[in-house]
Amino acid sequence: MTTRAIILFVLTAVAVAVFARNAGRLVAYLRLGRPDPERYDDPRARVNDVGVFVLGQARMFRFTASGVMHALIFWGFIVLTVGTVELFGAGFWPGFTIPLVSGRSWFVFSQDLFAGLVLVGVALAVAIRYVRRPERISQTWDAAVILSLITLLMVSLLAFEAYAIVGEGRPGSWRPIASAVASFMRGNGVTPDEARFGAEASWWLHMATVLVFLNYLPFSKHLHIIAAAPNVYFRSSRPRGALSTPNLEEAETFGVGRIQDFTWKQLLDTYACTECGRCQSACPAWATHKPLTPKGLIVDLRQHLTQEAGPALLAGRDPYATNGGGHAPLPLAGGVISEEVLWACTTCGGCVQECPVFIEHIDKIVDMRRYLVLTESRFPAEAQTLFTNLERQGNPWGQARQARAEWAASMGVKTVDEDPDADVIYWVGCAAIYDGRNRKIAEALIKGLKAAGVRFAVTGPETTCSGDPARRLGNEYLFQQLAQENVAALNERKVRRIITACPHCFNTLKNEYPAFGGRFEVQHHTQVLDELIARGRLLPTKPVTEKVTYHDSCYIGRHNGIYDAPRRVMRRLPGLELVEMDRSGSRSFCCGAGGGRMFLEEKTGKRINVERIEEAIASGADTVCSNCPFCMTMFVDGLKVKEEAAVGVKPLDLAELVARSI
Amino acid sequence: MSQVWIYAELKDGAVKKVASELLGAARAIVEQRGGAEVAAVLMGEGVGALAEDLGRRGIGAVLVADDPVLRDYRTEPYAAVLADAVKARKPSAVLFPASLQGKDLSARLAGKLSAPLATDCMALDEVAADSLTVTRPVYSGKARAKVRLTGPVQLVSFRPNVLPPVEGAGTTPRVETLPVAVDPAVAARVVVKERLEEARGKVELTEASIIVSGGRGMRGPENFALLEELASVLHAAVGASRAAVDAGWRDHASQVGQTGKTVSPNLSIACGISGSIQHMAGMGSSKYIVAINKDPEAPIFKVADYGIVGDLFEVVPKLTEAARKALA
Numbered sequence: 001m002t003t004r005a006i007i008l009f010v011l012t013a014v015a016v017a018v019f020a021r022n023a024g025r026l027v028a029y030l031r032l033g034r035p036d037p038e039r040y041d042d043p044r045a046r047v048n049d050v051g052v053f054v055l056g057q058a059r060m061f062r063f064t065a066s067g068v069m070h071a072l073i074f075w076g077f078i079v080l081t082v083g084t085v086e087l088f089g090a091g092f093w094p095g096f097t098i099p100l101v102s103g104r105s106w107f108v109f110s111q112d113l114f115a116g117l118v119l120v121g122v123a124l125a126v127a128i129r130y131v132r133r134p135e136r137i138s139q140t141w142d143a144a145v146i147l148s149l150i151t152l153l154m155v156s157l158l159a160f161e162a163y164a165i166v167g168e169g170r171p172g173s174w175r176p177i178a179s180a181v182a183s184f185m186r187g188n189g190v191t192p193d194e195a196r197f198g199a200e201a202s203w204w205l206h207m208a209t210v211l212v213f214l215n216y217l218p219f220s221k222h223l224h225i226i227a228a229a230p231n232v233y234f235r236s237s238r239p240r241g242a243l244s245t246p247n248l249e250e251a252e253t254f255g256v257g258r259i260q261d262f263t264w265k266q267l268l269d270t271y272a273c274t275e276c277g278r279c280q281s282a283c284p285a286w287a288t289h290k291p292l293t294p295k296g297l298i299v300d301l302r303q304h305l306t307q308e309a310g311p312a313l314l315a316g317r318d319p320y321a322t323n324g325g326g327h328a329p330l331p332l333a334g335g336v337i338s339e340e341v342l343w344a345c346t347t348c349g350g351c352v353q354e355c356p357v358f359i360e361h362i363d364k365i366v367d368m369r370r371y372l373v374l375t376e377s378r379f380p381a382e383a384q385t386l387f388t389n390l391e392r393q394g395n396p397w398g399q400a401r402q403a404r405a406e407w408a409a410s411m412g413v414k415t416v417d418e419d420p421d422a423d424v425i426y427w428v429g430c431a432a433i434y435d436g437r438n439r440k441i442a443e444a445l446i447k448g449l450k451a452a453g454v455r456f457a458v459t460g461p462e463t464t465c466s467g468d469p470a471r472r473l474g475n476e477y478l479f480q481q482l483a484q485e486n487v488a489a490l491n492e493r494k495v496r497r498i499i500t501a502c503p504h505c506f507n508t509l510k511n512e513y514p515a516f517g518g519r520f521e522v523q524h525h526t527q528v529l530d531e532l533i534a535r536g537r538l539l540p541t542k543p544v545t546e547k548v549t550y551h552d553s554c555y556i557g558r559h560n561g562i563y564d565a566p567r568r569v570m571r572r573l574p575g576l577e578l579v580e581m582d583r584s585g586s587r588s589f590c591c592g593a594g595g596g597r598m599f600l601e602e603k604t605g606k607r608i609n610v611e612r613i614e615e616a617i618a619s620g621a622d623t624v625c626s627n628c629p630f631c632m633t634m635f636v637d638g639l640k641v642k643e644e645a646a647v648g649v650k651p652l653d654l655a656e657l658v659a660r661s662i
Numbered sequence: 663m664s665q666v667w668i669y670a671e672l673k674d675g676a677v678k679k680v681a682s683e684l685l686g687a688a689r690a691i692v693e694q695r696g697g698a699e700v701a702a703v704l705m706g707e708g709v710g711a712l713a714e715d716l717g718r719r720g721i722g723a724v725l726v727a728d729d730p731v732l733r734d735y736r737t738e739p740y741a742a743v744l745a746d747a748v749k750a751r752k753p754s755a756v757l758f759p760a761s762l763q764g765k766d767l768s769a770r771l772a773g774k775l776s777a778p779l780a781t782d783c784m785a786l787d788e789v790a791a792d793s794l795t796v797t798r799p800v801y802s803g804k805a806r807a808k809v810r811l812t813g814p815v816q817l818v819s820f821r822p823n824v825l826p827p828v829e830g831a832g833t834t835p836r837v838e839t840l841p842v843a844v845d846p847a848v849a850a851r852v853v854v855k856e857r858l859e860e861a862r863g864k865v866e867l868t869e870a871s872i873i874v875s876g877g878r879g880m881r882g883p884e885n886f887a888l889l890e891e892l893a894s895v896l897h898a899a900v901g902a903s904r905a906a907v908d909a910g911w912r913d914h915a916s917q918v919g920q921t922g923k924t925v926s927p928n929l930s931i932a933c934g935i936s937g938s939i940q941h942m943a944g945m946g947s948s949k950y951i952v953a954i955n956k957d958p959e960a961p962i963f964k965v966a967d968y969g970i971v972g973d974l975f976e977v978v979p980k981l982t983e984a985a986r987k988a989l990a
Binding site: 382385386389392396397398399431434435436437438439599600601607633636637640641643 | 804878904905908909914920921924936937938939940942943946960961962964965
């Protein structure tokens, strides 16, 4: 071995050893988390996800400039890593080659080209970060260091190649960028001797930067280059709208009150975060000046894991115990992550939708709410009203349970007990039973179903609230009680098909009841109306001369991917003009009522429903079309606040638009 | 001659009107049991003169326990005196108002006498020689239970405002004095040092028997003066819907609804409130709801007992005027 090889070998060995030690600590922190058996199913689909979302960068391009920037650097690094392996191999053993690759002209060309493209990517990154300065990005030293290191890696690589062309007379034929630099060097009188020295120096610079870069990763948000791929691979295979179902009978603690109560995958999420802030830019709480930012949540958890709780636990100390006279340490839920942050979330899923590496923010927030509610009994006073009403009367407003029995008769429809052979059950939901405005939506839907000749029946007092608000506010115990009651009532009546006009009922029945033995074919009324019209069973003929903007509710849109059915319906209504709001489809903006927030006060910042209704008014529409009773209530309230700007603007449900046309 | 007693609770030096409500039930018991009379128990310091008032209500016998030790209501001295009286005179039943004082005193007395007690009753159903059957709410009012009390003396407290008040021919009552012998050690256990009166004028929302509330239809904070005026005539409290509170027109403390206060007044007058379930959840248990709204489609008319479709700025002043005349 030459001296050069020995030096390189020693440097590499030290760098790898230090990296292994630090990476080992990070792995040890992950192992503090609970097991997560849900993460190992369907390896084929998981590998496919890695292909699409990591190699293919599929989600990155939702932000075009950042997506291009990242793709240039990411794909560049993949290609250049092969070259790096070759460089190190050749550094240890002169004459080392990678079979089928080394020396091939396409490979030589790819190294040169992508080094250049990465520099273009870095330039784009600098332009975005320091010139355009989007609000979602925090200006950190970390980011500057990383961009500098990447620049140094590329510049040293290209310089090495260029010096080699000048000094050693290497052919420059497949190295257009290095050749250009080489001719520039020659033009500036660089001698071959100088160039040989330059080549050696830039080679060492490049190799050293690689090793420094490697060792910087464990302390940086750039750790994502290691953690992102496994994070995508192990992503949740539950339906998006379904929360985890803990076994409360066997649980010793409820929810997450300490960092080690998270699963290892939830901890891995924090390593995968690059602080790109896409989640924050989609967050309705953040947009209306609440203290919650999904990015901040993840960063705070990572900080807590790697700086405070993790080291303490590995050293055998309890990070949450008061250590003899010292100041009391912060608890996790309600301390490290403040209560106001936890209660601000509407579970709209904007963050989860945007995150390129599939971080699951909502699950963590709900897990911490579960701890606050079930273990500490700490929650906003209004939630107590909701919980008590759900416990006693099975509906959020504490109205008489018996009203469910009278409702069917008053609407002229049959209950499932009166018509056990009905083809489909219309799950009415509390809002349509107890709230005057939402009752009109039920009337419209019933008119449509009857016109289409659908044989349907409704449930009575044997069913209650689906439990969605209780579950999302962390009262898992109450949710499971309601879910079990409802599933038992439905199974007893051999119910198979269910339609509902409430996205929250829809999501819970469809995605969450299977865990309780309730397997139904559930459809939202937007899907039902679409189907009935497509099959010609409903014929919308009367003109509906409205200029309509459609609000994608979170639990129909993002959580369940239903965007086209309601729009198809509207296109079939004669005279109706559809205009889109700035934020629509998967980028739709929450009304403010999700996550149980319908039943909480909103005291901080701007009201979310007002923010949304302003957007609807700005679209120029005269009708805001909703598909959710909670959205409807929020819009009615929001329009009252904006009554001067909103003259002539009214909220209507899709079912009401259809009913006007038949 | 065995008697049926009414505990005549005092407030601000006067007999509460609930005494007239208890009188009806007491008379019913007396009639069934035959050969008995109704007597009122009056306790306090310098309260003898109030016997006349009880006479005017049609009560023929008044038992007075008048002593400085009874100046302020305190559980133990009152219970001791009353228990001694019951033991000595053996009434067949003692009726109390289901007020804070009545519930407190009746429970203590039941304990001292080992007598049966039914609290918070809503109706007297049956009377037998040695038993009473009464109706009382259970499970927070979701169901009613009929309860039979058997024993030499039955204790019952009735909710105020549920039994109809009865008046008898005014009479000059026979007044008898009850002995007051309270062990000084017992009397010293609890000492009333100060009485803090709640500010007069403003009626507490959750305790008001009439509530006037305003919503978005009030159009601005200054217009709540209209409601304040009506409320002062009716001795009512003023509430607001979330929409009005969100607009900053009223304080959050006056918000009625799912996320505000839950109220159950006898009468709720809703002005310019559309009646979304979020609001109705807080006031739906009002006994009577009067809605004033210019939109005939407003959901509040579905739940209101009386609805006025009209401009509240015309209707409310007229209502205030009419109430003023009627109550004058």
